[in-house]
Amino acid sequence: MSNASETAVEMTGVHKWYGAFHALKDINLKVARGERIVICGPSGSGKSTLIRCINRLEEHQRGRIIVDGVEVTDDLRNIDKVRRDVGMVFQQFNLFPHLTVLENCTLAPIWVRRIRKKDAEEIAMRYLERVRIPEQAGKYPGQLSGGQQQRVAIARALCMSPKIMLFDEPTSALDPEMVKEVLDTMVALARDGMTMIVVSHEMGFAREVANRVVFMDEGQIIEMNEPEAFFSSPQHERTKLFLSQIL
Amino acid sequence: MSDIPANADFVRLQLSASLPPPGKGARQGRWNLFSGWLNTALTLLCLYLIWLLVWPAVKFIFIDAVWTGASREACLAETAGRAVGACWPFIAAKFSQFIYGFYPEGGRWRVDLTFLLSAALLLPLLIPRLPYKGANALVFFGIFPIAAFFLLVGGGFGLPYVETRSWGGLLITLVVAVTGIVVSLPLGILLALARRSAMPAVQAAAVIFIEFWRGVPLIAVLFFATYMLPLFLPPTWSIDALLRVLVGVALFASAYMAEVVRGGLQAIPRGQYEAASALGLGYAATMGLVILPQALRLVIPGIVNIFIGLFKDTTLVLTVAIFDLLGQLRAAFADPNWASPATLFTGFAFAGLIYFVFCFGMSRYSLFVERRLCTEHSRDVE
Numbered sequence A: 001m002s003n004a005s006e007t008a009v010e011m012t013g014v015h016k017w018y019g020a021f022h023a024l025k026d027i028n029l030k031v032a033r034g035e036r037i038v039i040c041g042p043s044g045s046g047k048s049t050l051i052r053c054i055n056r057l058e059e060h061q062r063g064r065i066i067v068d069g070v071e072v073t074d075d076l077r078n079i080d081k082v083r084r085d086v087g088m089v090f091q092q093f094n095l096f097p098h099l100t101v102l103e104n105c106t107l108a109p110i111w112v113r114r115i116r117k118k119d120a121e122e123i124a125m126r127y128l129e130r131v132r133i134p135e136q137a138g139k140y141p142g143q144l145s146g147g148q149q150q151r152v153a154i155a156r157a158l159c160m161s162p163k164i165m166l167f168d169e170p171t172s173a174l175d176p177e178m179v180k181e182v183l184d185t186m187v188a189l190a191r192d193g194m195t196m197i198v199v200s201h202e203m204g205f206a207r208e209v210a211n212r213v214v215f216m217d218e219g220q221i222i223e224m225n226e227p228e229a230f231f232s233s234p235q236h237e238r239t240k241l242f243l244s245q246i247l
Numbered sequence B: 001m002s003d004i005p006a007n008a009d010f011v012r013l014q015l016s017a018s019l020p021p022p023g024k025g026a027r028q029g030r031w032n033l034f035s036g037w038l039n040t041a042l043t044l045l046c047l048y049l050i051w052l053l054v055w056p057a058v059k060f061i062f063i064d065a066v067w068t069g070a071s072r073e074a075c076l077a078e079t080a081g082r083a084v085g086a087c088w089p090f091i092a093a094k095f096s097q098f099i100y101g102f103y104p105e106g107g108r109w110r111v112d113l114t115f116l117l118s119a120a121l122l123l124p125l126l127i128p129r130l131p132y133k134g135a136n137a138l139v140f141f142g143i144f145p146i147a148a149f150f151l152l153v154g155g156g157f158g159l160p161y162v163e164t165r166s167w168g169g170l171l172i173t174l175v176v177a178v179t180g181i182v183v184s185l186p187l188g189i190l191l192a193l194a195r196r197s198a199m200p201a202v203q204a205a206a207v208i209f210i211e212f213w214r215g216v217p218l219i220a221v222l223f224f225a226t227y228m229l230p231l232f233l234p235p236t237w238s239i240d241a242l243l244r245v246l247v248g249v250a251l252f253a254s255a256y257m258a259e260v261v262r263g264g265l266q267a268i269p270r271g272q273y274e275a276a277s278a279l280g281l282g283y284a285a286t287m288g289l290v291i292l293p294q295a296l297r298l299v300i301p302g303i304v305n306i307f308i309g310l311f312k313d314t315t316l317v318l319t320v321a322i323f324d325l326l327g328q329l330r331a332a333f334a335d336p337n338w339a340s341p342a343t344l345f346t347g348f349a350f351a352g353l354i355y356f357v358f359c360f361g362m363s364r365y366s367l368f369v370e371r372r373l374c375t376e377h378s379r380d381v382e
Helices: A047-054 A076-085 A101-111 A117-130 A146-158 A176-191 A203-209 A227-232 A237-246 B037-063 B088-100 B105-126 B133-153 B169-195 B200-215 B218-232 B241-266 B270-278 B283-298 B300-320 B325-333 B343-377
Strands: A007-018 A021-032 A036-040 A062-067 A086-089 A164-168 A195-199 A212-217 A220-225
Touching (some): A007 A195, A021 A195, A047 A062, A101 A117, A101 A146, A176 A195, A176 A203, A203 A227, A212 A227, A212 A237, A220 A227, A220 A237, B037 B343, B088 B169, B169 B283, B200 B241, B241 B283, B241 B300
Parallel strands (some): A036 A195, A086 A164, A164 A195
Antiparallel strands (some): A007 A021
């Protein structure tokens, strides 16, 4: 707690099991305010589980997770507090299909932050402009392309003015031509100084904006380094193998 | 630009424009009813079968029908001097009995006013274009039931008390059906949510409730409510017989409703819950704003199915001596003044028509709602 203002997320000795399966093993990760972390690794390595523990979409069984000075525990008030300050973007977008783009963006500000509808819509339009789709505000998610939907999802998360943004493979479900528009949005967000934890295999993005790259396998952090060093001189055999297969 | 590059197998030089789709005049739109000797034979056979069914009905209801008269005499073949179909004067003479039962004649305006009020409040609620849906729903579901209760039962505001035993006919049918429908939907939703609750006690209570009501036949519920419940309750507790039946029907329908709604809840992907949680929405907001609006529109066909079934099941109250539309009909058959060979068929044709109008109306309206919600989300809508 000593330097809570400097630390956005601190995970100490975190373990997680799904039944008998040990999904996260002794995770220690400290993310400073304004820092951008990219997490990569083979499928099933626990990357998604790790970031989903941060806003308690998954429950960890051992260790401590402190988000912006609040410890994530069973205490519902703490969980609420954390979720208000942590935005999340999913692989499958998870927009609400029965609401328009604008309503998707204003739902949480109105019902969680208790902002007046008019103000919430103003804020939402500002973020929709920032992800460059204000003209789609009146449409339903089903009428948009995958890339547009993911940008709406980013805007929806930003409308809650989060301090930390989590991205869970945000471009994995997109057609190749749409990956860039989403990545551009994320790069712009990074330039504005947002604290970001991104699960992704977009190595170009990692090189461009990440402060650190984390490589995971079998539920553990195998290697962690600055992007330049991580890509040019990986230390662990498993990292070398992984990089040789995706680059 | 016009040269084909030598290093490619094929390069399109000009994109082709989009063409309109082939019209209805083409082969696929054609009627195949007479497109071969077998199809022609089948078509003729079907037309013949339809004729066999429809012609006698038309003949009975319209052509041979007796339209005027004061008693059974008019509907007898001997007096009419011809084959006699439906005996419509019977319906005309008994019409008010079919609608009001034995509701005191001087107070029937109260029933009319209730019908009128419900129509005036329900229709604007059903027409999507009209404004003030929230206020309208509040009045219909919150204030109207109380107003209807005082109007129909009386005992206050200068209205004489009318005991429910004298109610009957369509009034009973609609009171039972509407109460069942209006209570079973919210109660069913609560039960469905409870059944999916993470709290074991809540879940177990919901499972027991649902399985109990689904496990007993409605007739048994009605018998129990009418004849056995008074034996268990202290004699000073006199609960109105109709009220007991209403509660029984509503609980019975809610159990079915709960399972239909649960089906809808299960169809919602986990990602929707996760997105709502990640945004900080609590349980009530997640369910009320994100999950239920999607789940309920998925199960509209199932919900309306229950409504229609419930509407027709109201006829079972006849077995516990409550005379709904069908009950009044049967009572009217006993009138010797109208005993004729056609009376029975006429009565059932009339009752069938009324039930059909209500059920068909519900069915068509649900299709309209489905189509409307569907087009709202389709990709092609601009």
